[in-house]
């Protein structure tokens with residue numbers, strides 16, 4: 001079976017917004033998921049690298065300067081190659097950009113990489129709630145960075161009043177329409193919003209995904225508790241019937257902004273496209289990864305949706321309406337219609 005490509009997530013945000021704090025949080029709460037981190041410090045002393053040292057499975061630091069100013073991408077390529085080699089058994093790579101980096105340049109380098117083991121996994125932009133206005137006045141490019149993000153983390157929520165936070169959320173939503181804005185303190189976002197977490201191998205009792213409840217318990221202990229994630233909901237969908245690709249794409253295109261994360265796999269059963277299509281959506285970011293089904297694997301669709309303020313029933317009904325068996329008979333439409341897959345294939349990677 002083809003090896004799954006390793007998503008490379010870019011973690012950006014202005015100086016001091018809380019990127020390293022968030023990365024450390026991901027490292028300590030992602031269960032058995034092996035995270036490879038590329039830390040890109042601005043300056044010659046690798047503070048960030050030191051701050052995450054000891055917590056990371058594999059870490060390479062680009063050191064001394066801004067990644068986006070690199071003359072070519074060969075340096076980053078080399079680091080990604082090291083982390084993506086199968087022996088490293090890394091599940092996800094996080095590139096922490098320096099606070100002064102241009103995220104789109106880093107994204108361009110990742111997209112240009114010829115390494116077949118990796119795939120771009122989206123941009124997470126960390127915003128400092130307390131400094132937003134001052135930073136924006138000095139660095140208008142911040143608006144552009146927020147505009148291209150797949151997920152905006154409104155960090156340091158503990159430093160502003162509720163009303164100010166709500167107003168910031170509205171303004172961020174205006175800058176990035178349709179992109180989820182997740183308030184957080186000390187970078188405490190659910191890692192599942194960014195990537196799939198594996199259970200921790202060294203805990204016999206932890207043969208399950210890290211749940212929101214687990215996170216609540218972990219956070220209660222250290223005084224920086226952020227209970228915002230208590231509002232998260234997760235909705236599951238399972239179907240043995242194949243899914244109609246056009247209907248599913250319409251459903252995905254219209255997904256509500258509060259639906260931060262969708263993961264799972266889809267069975268379309270369309271002629272020529274009977275593979276397993278793993279689906280990975282983080283905010284605006286959407287990808288299908290195509291791979292053969294294992295011989296013993298039942299051909300079925302299984303999706304988990306995680307969000308805040310989402311209408312679980314409407315989502316379930318929306319997906320139900322995408323099953324082939326639930327469609328009204330329409331002329332010319334059937335699982336033999338390979339053209340119906342075009343919308344999906346635009347987002348697909350094998």
Ligand SMILES: Nc1nc2c(ncn2[C@@H]2O[C@H](COP(=O)(O)OP(=O)(O)OP(=O)(O)O)[C@@H](O)[C@H]2O)c(=O)[nH]1
Pocket residue numbers: 013014015016017018019020021022048098099100155156157158159184185186187
């Ligand atoms: N009050 C508060 N402080 C925070 C929060 N998140 C991070 N900090 C603090 O803010 C400071 C900067 O955090 P870092 O995680 O180093 O920020 P960074 O974005 O990696 O910084 P650069 O590497 O300079 O770009 C540290 O002192 C953190 O402890 C938060 O949510 N609330």
